[in-house]
Structures are given as structure tokens and as C-alpha cells.
Amino acid sequence: MRALIQNEKLKKLTILFAICSCAIIIPVAVISGIVRASSVSSEDEKPVPQETAQVTEEVKVSDADVTSKGFKIENRDGVTFIDGILIVNKTYSIPKDYDPGDLTEDTQNAFEDMRDAAAEDNIKLWVQSGYRSYERQKELYERYTAEHGREYAEAYSARPGYSEHQTGLSFDVNEAGTKFDETREGQWIEAHAHEYGFIIRFPEGKGDITGYEFEPWHLRYVGKELAEKLRQSGECLEEYLGISSEYQ
Numbered sequence: 722m723r724a725l726i727q728n729e730k731l732k733k734l735t736i737l738f739a740i741c742s743c744a745i746i747i748p749v750a751v752i753s754g755i756v757r758a759s760s761v762s763s764e765d766e767k768p769v770p771q772e773t774a775q776v777t778e779e780v781k782v783s784d785a786d787v788t789s790k791g792f793k794i795e796n797r798d799g800v801t802f803i804d805g806i807l808i809v810n811k812t813y814s815i816p817k818d819y820d821p822g823d824l825t826e827d828t829q830n831a832f833e834d835m836r837d838a839a840a841e842d843n844i845k846l847w848v849q850s851g852y853r854s855y856e857r858q859k860e861l862y863e864r865y866t867a868e869h870g871r872e873y874a875e876a877y878s879a880r881p882g883y884s885e886h887q888t889g890l891s892f893d894v895n896e897a898g899t900k901f902d903e904t905r906e907g908q909w910i911e912a913h914a915h916e917y918g919f920i921i922r923f924p925e926g927k928g929d930i931t932g933y934e935f936e937p938w939h940l941r942y943v944g945k946e947l948a949e950k951l952r953q954s955g956e957c958l959e960e961y962l963g964i965s966s967e968y969q
Contacts, residue, residue, distance in 0.1 A: 790963030803962050806943060807888055810959065810966035811932040814882045817855045821889035824851050827918075828890050828942040835917040844909045849938070850893040853886035876934045880968070891922060891941045902937035914940060915948040920958065927957040932966035 786794055792804040799816040801808045809815045824832070836846045853861070859881035865874035885891035894910065901907040902925075914921065922941040923933040943951070943958070951961055959966050 788963035790961070792962050803964060806947070806958075806962070807890065808958075808962070808964065809883060809885050809888055810964075811879070811883055811968045812965045815884075815887055817882060819887060820854060821852065823889060824848070824892060825889040825942070827944075828892075831918045831942055832892070835914065835919065838913070838917070839906075839909055842909060844906055846894055846906060846910075848892045849895055849897060850886070852889045852892075853884060855881050855887060858882075858884045858887060875932075875968075876928070877936070879933075883968075885922065885939075885941055890943075891939065893936075893938050894940055895938060897936070897938045902935075907937050910940070911937065915952045916945070918942050918945045918948050920948050920951050922958065924957050927960070930959045930966065931957050932968075 788794060788803060795802045800819060801813040823829070832846075832848065839846045858879065862874060862878050862880055865878040879885070895901065895904075895906050902911065910919075911921065919940045919942055921937055922939050923931045923936040925935040925937075928934050941958070951958065954961060
């Protein structure tokens with residue numbers, strides 16, 4: 722009988738212990754869960770590192786990108802354009818392999834128009850020397866140097882890679898000579914070439930600027946608009962654009 726009573730007491734103690742244990746464990750688990758959730762929530766609120774954005778700096782036009790007159794200088798595959806005008810002189814060269822093969826279509830068409838107009842005034846014009854390759858210019862320059870010396874050659878002939886003839890935009894008309902401007906043909910050219918988009922590329926009295934002595938026979942196609950502006954201003958191409966013509 723005593724044993725039964727003790728067993729009953731033991732069962733009651735076991736049940737009581739179990740109840741107490743649950744009372745302790747459940748609140749602890751709940752609290753732990755709350756703390757963990759709070760921690761996760763806190764981490765979620767932290768700013769997520771962003772990928773570094775590629776910042777493109779604003780391209781600023783430096784002094785090297787414009788001329789002294791503010792015209793934009795562009796280099797396209799080794800060829801210099803200033804205000805959209807292809808430039809070749811003693812400062813700006815042209816690649817050895819630049820090869821239009823002949824006068825450009827615009828240049829040829831403009832010359833034919835000028836030639837036909839001159840013919841109506843009984844003036845005969847022809848292209849005496851048009852497009853020249855790099856190699857051909859090299860031959861001419863070396864011949865001038867051998868026959869007349871470097872100083873003379875540099876005054877009248879461009880080094881290979883620095884000749885406008887290689888662009889297909891320039892040519893020598895009729896007979897080249899320092900007295901060409903005194904001929905009827907030379908005087909007609911001086912008075913009318915701009916009407917067809919041509920300029921006398923190396924005008925009289927501009928040698929210190931262009932780098933070449935007066936060549937009234939050497940014409941350059943620049944288009945009617947620019948040719949008219951240059952005529953009105955009295956400036957050579959280097960003056961108008963604000964660029965130099967000096968071998969570096």
C-alpha cells in the first residue's frame with residue numbers, strides 16, 4: 722500500500738517537473754526567436770553595397786583640340802581636319818598610304834566648270850600637275866634638294882607626307898612659274914578661282930605664314946563658301962583657321 726502511494730507521488734512530481742520545464746523552455750524559445758528575427762531584420766536594413774558605376778568624365782575641349790581661332794581640330798585615321806577642312810601643310814602631315822588615286826570628284830568637277838568658264842573668255846586652263854603619291858612627292862623633293870639645295874626645296878616643294886597634292890584637292894594649273902600671275906591666265910585665275918571653290922593656296926606676301934613662297938599656279942579646292950570668305954578677308958588658309966605651318 723505504501724508503495725502505491727509513493728508511486729503516485731512520483732508520477733505527480735514527474736508531471737509537475739514536465740510542466741515547469743515547458744513553462745521555462747517555451748518563453749526562452751520565443752524570446753530567442755524574437756531576438757533572431759530582430760537581428761535578421763536589422764541586417765536587411767543595412768544598405769546593400771552597390772556595384773561601382775562607371776563614371777564617364779565630361780570630355781572637355783583642351784587648347785590642343787582647337788586652333789587659336791577656336792576651330793575644332795580632329796584626327797581621322799592620321800588625317801587632320803580643322804573645322805571639317807582637310808589640312809596638310811608643314812605642321813600637319815598625311816599618312817604615307819593616303820591615296821585617292823586622282824583629284825577628288827568635287828575638285829575635278831569644279832575645275833572643269835572653271836575651265837569651261839575661262840574658255841568663254843578665251844582663256845585656256847589645264848591641270849599641269851594634279852594628284853601625286855607619297856613616293857612621287859619624295860622623288861620631286863629629293864630632286865629639288867639635289868639641284869637647288871634644301872633651302873630652295875623647302876620654299877617651293879613639300880616633304881613627302883606634307884604635300885597637298887597627295888590629298889587630291891590641289892593641283893598646279895598651266896605652267897608653273899613665278900611670272901604666272903602676270904599672264905592673262907594667271908590674272909583670270911586670281912579674279913575668278915574663288916567663284917568655283919578654289920583658292921591660290923600660297924598667296925603673295927604670306928610665305929612666313931604658309932611656309933611657302935608665292936605660287937600663283939597652285940590651287941586648292943575648299944568649296945565656294947570658304948573660298949569667298951578667304952577672298953573677302955584677304956587671309957591665307959593658315960591665318961583664317963589660326964594654325965601654323967612649320968616642320969617640327
